[in-house]
Amino acid sequence: MREEIGRVFSLYFFLGKKSGRARTFFLLSSAAVLMALIIRTYRLAGHWTEDGQVVFQNFLMVFFLQFLIVLLGLFYGSSIVVEELDNRTLPYLTSRPVRRAAIILGKYLAYLSLATVMLVFAVLVSYLILNLDSEFRWKDLLTVLRYSVILWLGLAAYLSFFSFLGTWLKKPILVGLAFGFGWESVIQYFPGTTQKLSVAHYLKSLLPQYASSSGKLGFLFIRLEPTSPSVAVIVLAAIILVFLALACLIFTYKEYLFED
């Protein structure tokens, strides 16, 4: 099975690199770098006095955590089968000697790798733009690493959930948009246990200094009743595994018909 996943991964990582979609998402991720440059320019001009770390954390919350990883997960995940149906290329895959589950897992890992490259690039470069000054210490990069791991977990969880939708539904993008930017954006601000029904809740619970976040965008942290970091990691891992398993199961037994 591992070998079959590897074969599909290689093909789709290569295809993914060559696709126009990868270029679009790379440009979109680079928007974070552009925003960081604008903020840095404002700070140099003395219009923005907050500490670079605080700006970055708020920036990270809004752009990366609540927008970019959801968007990357949504578009890569929901297209996992639909792109093959729309382009009518599915028979090229399903008439090869690989398990159907390996097709889903291979594509999932290929898309996760591509999205990770885009994400890490944007996080690292924007962090450096905001914080690289005379007080910068190399060990600050550990903070970037921590942020990156949290965002990667979020990306993997969203990608897994949206891959499940992609194997199950004919038009997964609408449901995905409603979940990613509707449910996830609203439910995390509900008090009590309701907020635990969002992926974003567990990601926020892992962020350092969430409670003391003080910047202009600190309101985003209100009402967070954090789950302990270890439980948050376990829940995120469970989301990834459960929805991936469901996606594989559906793809193995479901028939996919072209529109006509």
Added chain:
Amino acid sequence: MTAVIEARNLSRWYGNVLGISEITLDIEPGITALLGPNGAGKSTFMKIMTGQLKANIGQVRIFGQPVWNNRHIFRRIGFCPESDAFYEELNGLEFLTGLLSLYGYDREECLTRANRALELVELRDVRERPIRSYSRGMRQRIKIAQTIAHDPEVLILDEPLSGLDPLGKRRIIRLIKEFRDAGKTVVVSSHVLPEVEALTSEIVLIHNGKILARGDIHFIRELLDSHPHMIRIKSPQYRELARLMAAEDYVLNITFEPEAQAVVFETHHRDRFFNRLNELVLDPGLDLEEITSPDDNLQAVFDYLVER
């Protein structure tokens, strides 16, 4: 000879629409053509044979093994789908090596096999051009290349000649015959009788999801020749033409179209009809502007066979 493909009571519906119904068929090595009009059920049958679809009832076996979700059998099958679909951003070589890598071949082996397949379909010179820049004929040939690149024992080709120019058709027909000569089992679908005739004498007629007849080309030809053909002739002397043709016993019916200056004949014997028509063009020298066959398509022939 032992059947390589065995279909037993295969039925498949799409909601309320019938795809195929109770198809039982044994296919042996050599070329077998599935002939039928569009929507007859050929593609559905092929998709079930290649594990793209499940049958609602019945089963298909290749080399004695069920096909659905059986990845081991796919090593022995090559499938050329009907749709003109590709990973457009790839070039021909990347497309083939990418698909070959799914068989577990190493990079070297993928390249060797891909180049061999490209050579066979005469696309080696354009292997580094993006597929999106290929002509229709080249796209059809690269599709065939991905079917044969892993050297399968069974080839299932859904409308492989569609959209090709005469030269392209000749190339593909020659290639398919080479597979037959190599002892492979080839199943080809088409809705064009002359194409099928050029490929094989073993024909399965499919219509409305059912096998209407199976036999060699002569048997099918006899069936088709008994179908009354419609021939429409446009001529300024259409009334004179009708008068002369009315005397022939093989002309069953004559209809006039005065506005178009045309006449439509119905005949059981196309060959005799056209021989006589040739005589009339020479003497008394009738002037013919256009000859068409309003029902000269497989659908009309099949409708006739079903009604019979």
